[in-house]
Structure formats: structure tokens, C-alpha cells
Amino acid sequence: xxxxxxxxxxxxxxxxxxxxxxxxxxxxxxxxxxxxxxxxxxxxxxxxxxxxxxxxxxxxxxxxxxxxxxxxxxxxxxxxxxxxxxxxxxxxxxxxxxxxxxxxxxx
Amino acid sequence: xxxxxxxxxxxxxxxxxxxxxxxxxxxxxxxxxxxxxxxxxxxxxxxxxxxxxxxxxxxxxxxxxxxxxxxxxxxxxxxxxxxxxxxxxxxxxxxxxxxxxxxxxxxxxxxxxxxxxxxxxxxxxxxxx
Numbered sequence: 539x540x541x542x543x544x545x546x547x548x549x550x551x552x553x554x555x556x557x558x559x560x561x562x563x564x565x566x567x568x569x570x571x572x573x574x575x576x577x578x579x580x581x582x583x584x585x586x587x588x589x590x591x592x593x594x595x596x597x598x599x600x601x602x603x604x605x606x607x608x609x610x611x612x613x614x615x616x617x618x619x620x621x622x623x624x625x626x627x628x629x630x631x632x633x634x635x636x637x638x639x640x641x642x643x644x645x
Numbered sequence: 646x647x648x649x650x651x652x653x654x655x656x657x658x659x660x661x662x663x664x665x666x667x668x669x670x671x672x673x674x675x676x677x678x679x680x681x682x683x684x685x686x687x688x689x690x691x692x693x694x695x696x697x698x699x700x701x702x703x704x705x706x707x708x709x710x711x712x713x714x715x716x717x718x719x720x721x722x723x724x725x726x727x728x729x730x731x732x733x734x735x736x737x738x739x740x741x742x743x744x745x746x747x748x749x750x751x752x753x754x755x756x757x758x759x760x761x762x763x764x765x766x767x768x769x770x771x772x773x774x
Contacts, residue, residue, distance in 0.1 A: 539707065568756070570756070570759075574690070574761075576690070581740055581764040581767055582690060582761075582764055583764070584760055587745075588747075588758045593762065623689075625689065625690050627692070629759040629760065632695070632704040633692050633705070634695075634759065635692060636690040636692060639689040
């Protein structure tokens with residue numbers, strides 16, 4: 539199975555800050571990488587698929603990059619509504635494993 | 646409105662069984678892969694299983710093979726997860742999600758992307774004596 543490792547596990551940043559979350563796969567997955575946002579008490583929401591394609595309706599301050607084993611989710615200017623946990627997920631092969639999550643808090 | 650609604654969760658004793666149901670509306674259910682994802686209290690997301698649009702292919706996380714069975718009834722726009730020999734560690738919120746299959750040509754190479762773009766609100770399963 540492919541293991542997905544995210545870092546950091548949590549972070550605290552101020553409104554307007556640039557925030558970066560990394561995700562590393564245990565083997566090469568080209569661009570078979572999705573990012574989800576989960577707010578407390580809610581179901582996950584798709585942000586980005588194919589490593590860098592923004593899902594319709596998602597604010598442009600979110601962006602994704604990477605290929606192979608290393609990927610990044612960037613929030614260019616953190617907003618109060620971005621308080622959430624973010625998960626990467628590989629869709630290279632089944633089981634389609636998730637990272638352990640990165641909790642983003644607002645200072 | 647595109648919607649997924651899970652039901653069937655509840656309290657069950659260790660060793661017991663439960664069947665979860667996910668009813669879809671607002672899209673052509675029979676054209677889509679579907680997936681179950683679970684989340685234990687205070688923990689991250691765990692991919693559980695998925696099933697092809699026509700039900701001909703099913704995949705499971707290794708740790709659950711033999712205890713959980715995914716199925717669907719396209720005539721009823723319904724997805725199911727039959728869970729047996731339940732353990733305390735199966736306690737979780739269970740989500741169903743639409744799994745989009747998107748073949749994409751990039752630079753002459755063909756990529757087969759999957760992503761979950763519609764999620765239900767989840768149903769809670771508690772395994773406890």
C-alpha cells in the first residue's frame with residue numbers, strides 16, 4: 539500500500555499569511571494526488587485534483603503543485619474561513635490512502 | 646441538487662453486524678464509481694472501499710477485507726456497506742462519496758484520475774458493549 543505523509547501535523551498562522559502544507563508519497567504517484575478540506579463537524583470537501591487542478595467553486599487562493607512523490611498545498615492569503623484540517627489523498631492505486639491531516643489554526 | 650444521504654448507523658455490540666445505506670439524488674448514480682470513507686473519533690480519514698458504476702469491480706482496504714462488503718442497486722440509486730464481525734475500532738463516522746473518473750491526456754500520455762467531489766454528511770457507527 540502507498541503511505542502518504544503530511545507535514546506539519548498542525549500550524550498556526552495569521553490572516554493574510556501564506557501557508558504551505560506538504561505531502562509525501564511512499565512511492566511515485568505522478569500527479570495522482572487530491573487535496574480535501576474538512577471543517578469541524580462537516581464532511582470533507584474537494585479542493586484540488588490531479589495535483590494542481592482547482593475544483594470548481596474553490597477560491598483561487600488555494601493552489602497545488604508537485605509530481606512524483608512530493609506535493610504542496612498553498613493558501614496564498616489565509617482567511618478566517620480556512621480554519622480546517624487538510625488531507626492529501628493518492629489515487630494512483632487502491633487502497634486510495636489519505637495523509638494523516640494538517641490542522642490549520644488562525645492566530 | 647446533487648446529494649448523498651447516508652443512514653443505518655447506530656450502536657452495535659462487538660461481533661455484530663450492520664448495513665449502511667447511501668441514497669443518491671440529483672445525478673446519474675448508475676454512471677459513477679462510489680466510495681466509502683470512514684473517520685474514527687478525533688482521527689483522520691480512512692478510505693474503506695469503492696465500487697464501479699455497474700458493480701462489476703470492488704476494492705477494499707486490506708484490513709477490512711472479508712468483514713465488509715460494498716454493493717449497489719442502481720435501480721434504487723443506492724449504495725450499501727454490509728459490515729460484519731464488528732470491532733470497537735470500527736467505531737467511526739462513515740461517509741459515502743461520488744468518485745469521479747476523469748481520463749485526461751497530457752503531453753500524449755493518458756492519465757486516469759479519480760477524485761471524490763460529492764460527499765454525504767455521514768452516519769455514525771458505534772461498536773460497544
